[in-house]
Amino acid sequence: MARWEPGARERLVLAAVDLFAEQGYDATTVAQIAERAGVTKSTFFRHFPDKRELLVAGQEALSRLLAEGVAEAPAGAGPLEAVAAGLERASGAMGPMNRELGPRMKAAIAASAELQERDALKSVSMAAALTGALVARGVPDATAALAGELGMLAFKRGYAAWSEAADDDLAPHALAALAELRAATAAL
Template identity: 55%
Template sequence: MARWEPNARERLVRAALDLFTEQGYDATTVSEIADRAGLTKTTFFRHFPDKREVLFAGQDTHARLLTDAIIEAPSPATPLEAVRAALDALAATFTDNRREFSAKLRPVIAGHGELQERSALKRAKLAEAVTNALHERGVPKPVAGLAAELGIRAFHHAFDQWADPANQQTLTELTRRTFDELRAAMAALD
């Protein structure tokens, strides 16, 4: 097989997840991931700094989607309306063909402390991106932070449900429902 083929980054991600599932995260080497993808170890390191990061490849894209949707929300939108628009933009990128991948990803992360920490860091970075985008719209930091945390919590809860292969709802539907449930719960705190 030729070493150069399109979609190297995606092939590395899929190869890593397959190997992590088959033999465990700790037992898998970068060389094995590159070999499984039909690429070189050097190519792996052009795309990822280490094997942990291969599972979190979309973080920058996700943060950008959230930020752009908040910035583009109509000016009269409330902070929660802007967050809902951002969640819709992000959830729409998770098509049904990604469900199987996501279902395999969850137990790999859940089974390894280092990956759980990286997942928590990703979640915090997404909340920070949403907070900053809301703040740029003139929303005070405490309000922006609370709206961001609510939105990211809703997204991750919905993602866990969506990644279950038995679930047939779209991630957008699940995220909207979860977001509305959390908004109602927040209102009940008064």
């Protein structure tokens, strides 16, 4: 087993998602994940406190990028324009591995109530990051909360479209989803 080979965290995530999809979340052990990833159990625990946390790997960084993008939007930008800036900023951090992971993650989540719950908490946390960044810009609470939720929904919809696309850039998919949602709000 190559103890010090780079990319252990990414390999652990890929191994876990594949195992969750193949045999179910409950039937998958940390030992199996570590073995599939080619690392030791202690390496697993250096990266993750438990197997549930594999699902949210990178969530903090993604939330930070979303908030930074909102904060750095031009001063005159409206709430959804600032959200779009956050989506663009976060999209820039998503690479081919993230796109490849999409369908596999979706299958694993669909098969486990515990993973569905964890995924929902991840979405709430990311929407809160967007909302907080908007409030810091002076956007009223209710408007910021609605824009934050729309931003998170746009990110998820854009990610789903991107994971099935043949291009490398998530941003156009996320921005198209935001535009579609914005248009849909006119029908409310």
